[in-house]
Amino acid sequence: MAEKQIREIAEIPDRRTAGIQDRRTGERPRRECPEFSGGGRISGSQRRAASREPAAESEPWLRRETTEVPDWGDAEYEDELRRKRREKARYEQRRRAYIMKQRKKRRLRRLLRRVLLLAAALAVLTAAGFWGFKLIKPSQTKIDPAGIQARVPDWITQDFLTPNPYSRPQTALEEVKGVVVHYVGNPGTSASANRSYFNSLAETKTTSASSHFVIGLDGEIIQCIPLNEISYCSNHRNKDTVAIECCHPDADGQFTQETYDSLVRLVRWLCDEFELDSSEAVIRHYDVTGKECPRYYVRNPEAWEQFLKDVKNAG
Numbered sequence: 404m405a406e407k408q409i410r411e412i413a414e415i416p417d418r419r420t421a422g423i424q425d426r427r428t429g430e431r432p433r434r435e436c437p438e439f440s441g442g443g444r445i446s447g448s449q450r451r452a453a454s455r456e457p458a459a460e461s462e463p464w465l466r467r468e469t470t471e472v473p474d475w476g477d478a479e480y481e482d483e484l485r486r487k488r489r490e491k492a493r494y495e496q497r498r499r500a501y502i503m504k505q506r507k508k509r510r511l512r513r514l515l516r517r518v519l520l521l522a523a524a525l526a527v528l529t530a531a532g533f534w535g536f537k538l539i540k541p542s543q544t545k546i547d548p549a550g551i552q553a554r555v556p557d558w559i560t561q562d563f564l565t566p567n568p569y570s571r572p573q574t575a576l577e578e579v580k581g582v583v584v585h586y587v588g589n590p591g592t593s594a595s596a597n598r599s600y601f602n603s604l605a606e607t608k609t610t611s612a613s614s615h616f617v618i619g620l621d622g623e624i625i626q627c628i629p630l631n632e633i634s635y636c637s638n639h640r641n642k643d644t645v646a647i648e649c650c651h652p653d654a655d656g657q658f659t660q661e662t663y664d665s666l667v668r669l670v671r672w673l674c675d676e677f678e679l680d681s682s683e684a685v686i687r688h689y690d691v692t693g694k695e696c697p698r699y700y701v702r703n704p705e706a707w708e709q710f711l712k713d714v715k716n717a718g
Contacts, residue, residue: 551676552630559616559669561626562598567605570613574633579677580643581684582670585614585636586656586697587648594619594650598627611635614648616669622661624669640691645673649697656698667710671717681714 555561564571587597594617601613613634617625628634636646647669649662658666674681687707688696700707 547631554676555626555630556672559624559626563629564598564602564613564627565605569604569608569611570601570635571628571632572635576631576633576642578643579630579645579679581640581645581679581686582673583637583640583644583646583686583688583691584666584670584697584700585646585648585688586658586699587617587650588696590654591620591652592650594623594625597648597650598625601627614646616645616647618647618649618662618665618669620650620652620659620662622659622665624665637688638692644686645677651697651699655702656700658697658699663710667713667717670714674714682711685711685714 566573589597597614597617604610604612613628614636615626615628615630615634617627619625630645633641634646635641636648637644647666649658649666651658651662670681670685673679674684679685687700688694689701695701700710
C-alpha cells in the first residue's frame, strides 16, 4: 500500500541537531531521508503511509509504533456499519423512552398538585358552606305542616279557630325566625275565654287579633292557630314568628308559677323544633313595637333575663 503513495518526503530534522542553527546561513541543518528523494512538505496521507513502513535499522530515530488496521472486506465492513447503526438506533430509542417517561412523571406530578389544590379548595368551600348554613339556618327554617304540626305534644290542647279574615286568615307562615311572648291584658281571665274572644271576631268584626297559643292561669296550653299559618298578634312580625299569649291574675302582668312553667316548657319545645337560639330568637312584644307587653317583663328586665336563662337550661 505504501508503494502506491508518493515517494517523496520532506526533510525531517535530526533530533540530535534539533535547535542548532548554521551561523553562516541561519538555517537549521536538515537530514535527507535516504528512502525518498526530493524535498518539501508532505501531506497527512503521505505521513500516515510512511509511518506504516518500518524504519530502516540504520535509522532508529525514524521508527514509529504502528497500529494495525483490520483488513476487512466490503461485506464485513457493511455488517459492522449496520451493527453500529442498530446500536445507535436502540440507544436513541431508549433515550426517547426515558425522556417520555420523565415527561409523563412531570405531567402526573402537575396533575396531582392540581387535584390536591382543587380538593383543598372544595373542602374549604364545603366547610364554609356548612358553617354558613348552620349560621343562617335558624333564621330560615321552613315550616313543615306534616312534620312540626304533627309532633305537637299531648300536653298541648289543639282547639283551632274557625277560619275567618279577622283572627285566622289561613295565610301561610313561610318561615319562623322567633317566638314572641305577650300578656292578654285582661287580669283574671282564662285561656279558654281568650280563645273564645279570638274566635268571636269572625262575627263581631271589631278588630283583628289572635295568637298561636294561649297559656292559662293553671298552666293549661291551648293552640288556636296551626304552626303553618300566621296569627294577628305581633304586627309586622306576624309573618315570621310564633305568638304566645299568657294569662295573669293581676294588672301588673306577673304570671302565676304554673303559667311561667308552662311558658318555659312551650318556648323550649318551639326553639328545639325550629332550631332557634333562645337567647336571640325569643323576644317580647315590646321588642317589636315598643308596646308595654308583657307588662311585668317590660318593667322588670332582670326578670326577663332570668326567663331566657330558664328557657336555655330547660331540658
